[in-house]
Amino acid sequence: MVMHRRAFLGAAATALAAQAAPKPWSLTVFSKHLQWTPGYDQMADFAAEAGFDGVDLTVRSGGHVLPERVASDLPRAVDAVRKAGLQVPMITAGIVDAETPHAEEILVTASGLGIPYYRWGNLKYRDDEPIAAQLDALKPRVRALAALNERHRITAMYHTHSGTEVGAPIWDLWELLRDIDPRWTGINYDVGHATVEGGYGGWIRSFQLIGKYMRGVALKDFVWGKEGRGEWRPQWCPPGDGMVDFPRFFRMLRQADFDGPIQVHFEYSGLGGASEGKRSLTISKSELLARFKRDVQFFRNQIARAA
Numbered sequence: 001m002v003m004h005r006r007a008f009l010g011a012a013a014t015a016l017a018a019q020a021a022p023k024p025w026s027l028t029v030f031s032k033h034l035q036w037t038p039g040y041d042q043m044a045d046f047a048a049e050a051g052f053d054g055v056d057l058t059v060r061s062g063g064h065v066l067p068e069r070v071a072s073d074l075p076r077a078v079d080a081v082r083k084a085g086l087q088v089p090m091i092t093a094g095i096v097d098a099e100t101p102h103a104e105e106i107l108v109t110a111s112g113l114g115i116p117y118y119r120w121g122n123l124k125y126r127d128d129e130p131i132a133a134q135l136d137a138l139k140p141r142v143r144a145l146a147a148l149n150e151r152h153r154i155t156a157m158y159h160t161h162s163g164t165e166v167g168a169p170i171w172d173l174w175e176l177l178r179d180i181d182p183r184w185t186g187i188n189y190d191v192g193h194a195t196v197e198g199g200y201g202g203w204i205r206s207f208q209l210i211g212k213y214m215r216g217v218a219l220k221d222f223v224w225g226k227e228g229r230g231e232w233r234p235q236w237c238p239p240g241d242g243m244v245d246f247p248r249f250f251r252m253l254r255q256a257d258f259d260g261p262i263q264v265h266f267e268y269s270g271l272g273g274a275s276e277g278k279r280s281l282t283i284s285k286s287e288l289l290a291r292f293k294r295d296v297q298f299f300r301n302q303i304a305r306a307a
Contacts, residue, residue: 023259025303026053027296028089030218031064032277033266040064040080046285047086050292051300054087056119056263059106060094062277067094067102070109078113089261090117090157090216097123098144107152117216117261119188120145121159123166135175138166142176142185149184157188157215157260162196162234169197170206177213186213192220192265195244196234207252216260217253219299220244220267236267236275238291239298246299250306264295 029052037043043064047055057077059065065073078088091110095103095118110118123141125134149156158177160167167173173187187210194203207214221242225235239246267275271291272283281288 023257025259025262026087026089027299028052028054028056028087028261028263029292030056030092030263030265031058032092033271033274035062035064035277036274036279036281040077041083043077044080044084044086046289047081048084050289051296052086052264054089054261055081056261057081057088057091058277059091059110059118063092063094065091067106070102070106074106074109075113078115088113088115090119090263091115092119092159094122095120095145095156097141098148099141104148104152107148107154111152111154115154117155117157119159119216120156121161121167121188125164125166131172135172138176142180146180146185150181155183155215156185158186159188159218160190160193162193168193170194170210173213174210177210182213182215186215188216188218188263189214190218190220190265191244191246191249192218192222192234192236192242192267196222204248204252207249211256214256214258214260216263217258218263218265219246220265221246236269238268239295246302247305250302254306262299264299266292266295 029047029050031043034043034046037046044055057064057074059067059070059074061067065077074091081088093106094100095106107118123138125131145156158167158173160170160173162168177185177187189207189210191203194206197203198206219239220236221239221244222234222236223242224232227233269275272281272288274281274288
């Protein structure tokens with residue numbers, strides 16, 4: 001059968017368009033902000049109604065799944081999320097290193113459920129010792145965790161915060177991870193905290209520096225403001241009202257061919273306690289749902305413009 005030239009060109013154009021189409025991104029909600037729900041089913045249903053594609057489940061003290069109950073409770077939580085039509089691309093675990101209590105049990109259970117990523121972190125600096133020496137001392141702990149990750153075929157993502165702890169300047173994570181296989185141990189890049197630390201352009205350079213280790217990203221926005229005693233602090237706000245350059249950030253993600261979990265964090269005030277992970281709300285469920293939906297739509301619009 002001979003294909004006419006017009007049909008051939010049409011088929012070729014379709015194939016090229018499919019090749020050029022950017023990878024679809026999905027939005028995941030950090031389940032800390034759903035701690036007020038009475039159970040896993042209600043948590044999953046609310047996330048679905050808000051417009052999310054997935055849930056980042058907390059597996060830590062005070063979280064949706066307690067570490068000591070991970071083998072029994074994580075499968076229940078994951079089943080509820082998947083029944084609601086959502087994914088579980090990651091969990092947020094209270095894992096600091098391979099010696100953290102229940103660390104291996106958490107990784108075995110999560111990997112067995114087909115969860116590809118988990119969030120780790122919370123390494124600390126001391127003020128009385130040079131940074132270079134402290135980083136050298138941390139490297140064996142990072143290597144041990146990387147080996148555990150590889151054994152259980154799951155990837156750790158160190159969450160970046162602002163402040164004085166390890167990972168805040170971000171270059172220190174590059175130093176810790178530069179000899180580690182990024183398939184198993186990487187970074188969860190929080191663009192809000194990175195902008196707090198990097199301001200005008202530092203976050204752009206930190207993005208470039210750790211690009212190959214970027215396995216996930218977290219979204220939030222902020223402005224600088226004075227607190228009660230006159231101290232300047234980052235104040236979290238609804239996305240689009242603050243200083244984070246989301247258009248440029250999403251363009252950079254596209255250029256980097258990023259395909260990890262994108263998590264939406266709700267840290268600003270006015271969410272009735274959901275921002276702090278409270279067990280009950282001081283606003284109505286419908287009010288909270290409207291605010292979640294607004295933020296989801298904001299990010300979907302930003303993503304669409306970056307395509």
